[in-house]
Amino acid sequence: MGQHWFLIWGIICGLCVSAELERFQQPSKGDGSLSFLVIGDWGRRGAFNQSQVAFQMGKIGEKLDIDFVVSTGDNFYDNGLSGPHDPAFEESFTNIYTADSLQKRWGDAEAQLSSLLRKIDSRWLCLRSFIVDAEVAEIIFVDTTPFVNSYFLDPEDHTYDWRGVNPRKHYITSLLKGVECALRESSAKWKIVIGHHAIKSIGHHGDTPELATHLLPILKANGVDFYMNGHDHCLEHISDTESPIQFLTSGAGSKAWRGDVERRNREGLKFFYDGQGFMSVELTQSDAEIVFYDVYGKILHTWNAGKQLVDHSSM
Template identity: 45%
Template structure:
């Protein structure tokens, strides 16, 4: 068990690296975007066909002659599928968000990633306030400028996103501003792992299930807090939760995927500042365990974690360190299952083949901190 940087600090001090590390936002220019309507089916088709391409051309590249990143510790892109996961990032470049983005660009280029997953809290402090809110450009389009990151971004909503215009994030308005963007409450993605881009000729594939965790949390529905959350489209809460649980259970049950990964914002198992989410432990965890889910990936806690308990086959991975971090980890025991924890900024990369799932944990300064290897 490895725990790095466990000293809690105050909110005023939280989230900064040493002063010699610059985190200035670089404006690398903009591109003319053509309007495009993107729906889940199109996302799936693009990803299944392996036809993701760079959507923009920038004057600057992410090729860095001073390759300080420990890329030699990563396997060259021999895996059929490589992607990145980052969460809790949208702070208009502040709190080392740009440093994380720079390293994401390097790892993404090295691995030849197919897409990027965002596990929520996409825009702080309270989501987006409308179509013209500059935070979308300043937190997303102007920060993740590396060539390798000009690919599909697949996002879920976090609790901070629900404090703004949640419908804006899951609509196609933002996609017309930046073609990379896709976000929805519940959707699925299949990707072949045979080296072929045609699922019809490949029996080995991964299936990812994206879920909406914020409505499960009881405290967000308290009379005082409920007024600040954008619950439009949810309908009666219990009906929405029951429907999502039923859909997830049925989708997992019918899936013949070699690997099953569920993606949500809130933690299920975590030793971070927020800790476990009791509502998800009660309602979602039994579904994951009964349907042989391999990995649950989340954000919410601003750290990097890998938890694997002896009483469960599910691996729990937290990647919520896209910007403001250093909020403290509670040192766990063997029984709590903490295999790795890092209280600082970073992200993860996932590399997959038919019989191998590899997850690497990266910090904002170019260090490969920890490696998780699963085999079938």
């Protein structure tokens, strides 16, 4: 929601001309592990249980010694930020996520980008699309909003800032090439892509067909392990039936309980919760653990995956 900016430039990547996504380094812990929280759709000045979710995030963040926090977008309800001096930034972010364990970098999948915001709160890292190189994992944040046709054809009462996006077709093509090149060249043990909109969901908004058509084939072809998103105000886990990709929705940072869930019997559905909460991710070279928590910190769903370690000494 709200305003969007993005800096983009072209380079030669492999054999394709594409948008190089800006990279940020995030070192793993001394043992090579990485842990972070994922939260979305949260910015309501503490209302609708936002403060309670933030409190539990602080407790889990301390327990896991998290390295950073991922935000899956829709951060400042109802209409984003009016500008870098909008008090909603501090009222919905700085003054809410106050726990010591949450004083880490926050990467956002749907950006309110201004250098002034980072001066107000140094945790804030928001671009349209970018990469976090975290050694054991490569995490690619993808600007999914321009993919959605209805935002252009029937925006209703929403106002979108398309500076840097038009011409839309060129922007999407360039972005997809940038994502494809980054994934193809990545040697990270875990590949994670984060967007605001769901590729697969049984929640209020459901699937985003434009992402299923244009982005999903790239994820499948390049060994992506997790696609994480918000948009639907719920917690959700769907396993892809045609690839190892896990679709993980964490968009329950504040207002939830929509009550209009569809297709509960969907193939691949592992978990769905129509209420507030958040998700944690723990990664090592050999294992991943995904955990969903409710507003009281209760564990609702846990999922584990393994990676085969390569013994280079025998090669």
